Amino acid sequence: MSAPAKFSTVVIDCAEPTALADFYRKVTGWEITYSDPDFATIGDGGPAQISFQRVTGYHPPAWPGGPAHTHLDLTVADIEGATKELLELGAAKPEFQPGEGKWVVLTDPEGHPFCIAAGE
Structure with missing residues (x-):
């Protein structure tokens, strides 16, 4: 690669993205930076963030x-x-x-x- 890849996001599969984003918001002190019924993201303004995506039938x-x-x-x-x-x-x-x-x-x-x- 001419330039190294930069880490940006961990995406976690789940049943309820907004609820799980809120849990991790409380855990980390980060803010919810995006949220809809199927996808939510938390971050602290830095280069890395955590996202949560709805998966039908999630286990x-x-x-x-x-x-x-x-x-x-x-x-x-x-x-x-x-x-x-x-x-x-x-x-x-x-x-x-x-x-x-x-x-x-x-x-x-x-x-x-x-x-x-x-x-x-």
């Missing part, structure tokens, strides 16, 4: 089993406090937790796994 990934899938890794100042807040926002905490306490696996309201770890 969430299984954790920890099932086929390989992509998940988001997020850093938080306080894992225990963030876990509590995320559960209050509608996340769930699966029983299976790898990582020996270095991170926590949660699932969003539609079942997509994501991890939180200590960071700045």
